[in-house]
Amino acid sequence: MTLQQAELEETDVAHDEELPAAIRAIRTRRSGHNFDPDAELDDETLEALIRDAALAPSSYNLQPWEFVAVQDDDRIDEIVDLAYGQEHIREAGTAILVVGHTEAETADRVFDEWEDAGRMDEETADQTKAQTVEMYDDDQMGRDLGIRNASLAAENLLLSAHARGLKATPMIGFDQAGISELVGLPENKIPVMLISVGPSGGEEPERLPRRDVAEILHRESY
Numbered sequence: 001m002t003l004q005q006a007e008l009e010e011t012d013v014a015h016d017e018e019l020p021a022a023i024r025a026i027r028t029r030r031s032g033h034n035f036d037p038d039a040e041l042d043d044e045t046l047e048a049l050i051r052d053a054a055l056a057p058s059s060y061n062l063q064p065w066e067f068v069a070v071q072d073d074d075r076i077d078e079i080v081d082l083a084y085g086q087e088h089i090r091e092a093g094t095a096i097l098v099v100g101h102t103e104a105e106t107a108d109r110v111f112d113e114w115e116d117a118g119r120m121d122e123e124t125a126d127q128t129k130a131q132t133v134e135m136y137d138d139d140q141m142g143r144d145l146g147i148r149n150a151s152l153a154a155e156n157l158l159l160s161a162h163a164r165g166l167k168a169t170p171m172i173g174f175d176q177a178g179i180s181e182l183v184g185l186p187e188n189k190i191p192v193m194l195i196s197v198g199p200s201g202g203e204e205p206e207r208l209p210r211r212d213v214a215e216i217l218h219r220e221s222y
């Protein structure tokens with residue numbers, strides 16, 4: 001059996017109760033456009049999604065991310081326009097903008113936490129903080145770090161939504177400057193991903209094929 005065949009079979013049994021729930025969630029998560037326009041995301045679930053997103057790993061645990069949840073009908077209309085008419089955002093009823101930091105603005109607090117927990121001595125914490133701040137000071141690197149870290153939080157949010165029986169779709173098909181202005185993002189924060197999220201309105205079309213493991217896995221060197 002090739003890896004691809006094995007993988008397909010695994011996908012077929014993705015709902016198998018014997019699989020760990022996290023693996024089932026990974027294998028059955030979908031991006032979708034079929035939301036229930038009459039159902040809403042409640043506050044408690046919204047906060048649970050953000051809590052799960054915030055459990056994503058981040059470099060030195062800086063957690064350089066924030067989230068802007070938009071649910072107001074007029075503002076959702078504006079977001080649909082800025083997302084080139086993606087109607088599923090209106091049907092979902094909630095759009096969450098995952099925001100990345102381009103500066104190490106949590107560094108003071110986070111490196112104190114490393115030190116207070118006894119995981120770094122004072123000298124190491126000070127040195128590592130200085131290096132981290134310097135790394136973020138490079139414009140390109142600051143953006144890269146913001147995007148890398150916040151993207152992991154975005155994926156956590158997608159999986160959490162899916163595991164809770166919701167539908168969530170990640171998007172970068174939107175006017176970045178326009179969305180940043182709409183939600184009032186400061187200059188040093190970037191819109192990393194927009195996620196439409198809400199109760200499902202039904203099935204999605206079958207998933208498009210994934211590239212074969214043999215095609216994407218390189219062993220020892222590229």
Ligand SMILES: Cc1cc2nc3c(=O)[nH]c(=O)nc-3n(C[C@H](O)[C@H](O)[C@H](O)COP(=O)(O)O)c2cc1C
Nearest residue numbers: 029030031032033086169170171172173174207208
């Ligand atoms: C960075 C990124 C940008 C995306 N942008 C959009 C988008 O603007 N609109 C949309 O409907 N889906 C968007 N998607 C969803 C992809 O189309 C989807 O993940 C892909 O087709 C695979 O399908 P699946 O997520 O159901 O497995 C985006 C996904 C990613 C990761």
